[in-house]
Amino acid sequence: AQSVTQLDSQVPVFEEAPVELRCNYSSSVSVYLFWYVQYPNQGLQLLLKYLSGSTLVKGINGFEAEFNKSQTSFHLRKPSVHISDTAEYFCAVTAGGGSYIPTFGRGTSLIVHP
């Protein structure tokens, strides 16, 4: 079985500052990794995903994430955040071998202050 840990429940930052949201996973088999974003009163939407290939993945709205297999991490980064990035961010993992149900982290609330 796989698991996902988002180490920070809340991350406050000032506008135009860089941000990193941390995600660690555990799995004994190969994985697909996802970051989803949830804006207030909306459903989750895909920010970016890692399936294979380059370990640096670029997503929408200037976000990127790096897959680190040795550290079993998939941290999300943005060099300069905007007020509009204020949202809940979820890391998710799907493991191979027939386990088709994704496991989500508890979420990280990114709060961008002016």
Add this chain to the structure above:
Amino acid sequence: DARVTQTPRHKVTEMGQEVTMRCQPILGHNTVFWYRQTMMQGLELLAYFRNRAPLDDSGMPKDRFSAEMPDATLATLKIQPSEPRDSAVYFCASGLVRGQFQETQYFGPGTRLLVL
């Protein structure tokens, strides 16, 4: 731009009443998920369908909840009887299984349920 749709978007009901939530997955997707989201518990998986067959409902209180997919264009989640502790936002998501992996999930806008 294909989207998952959910109805109703909001529902206020009294304890003991039946609640039915509907979801139209994206055409061509072969998996459907029902989730419940609350502040206390976060995002919880209630039910999972693949090719319309229910494969996992271990997260669902079976005495009052039921989930079905009568056809490929409709998934339903019913609560009977409803209780105040069922108040939450219920999300439906659809996606594709390719090979050994579940790919991206596409979430609907949710049904916000309040049970008085």
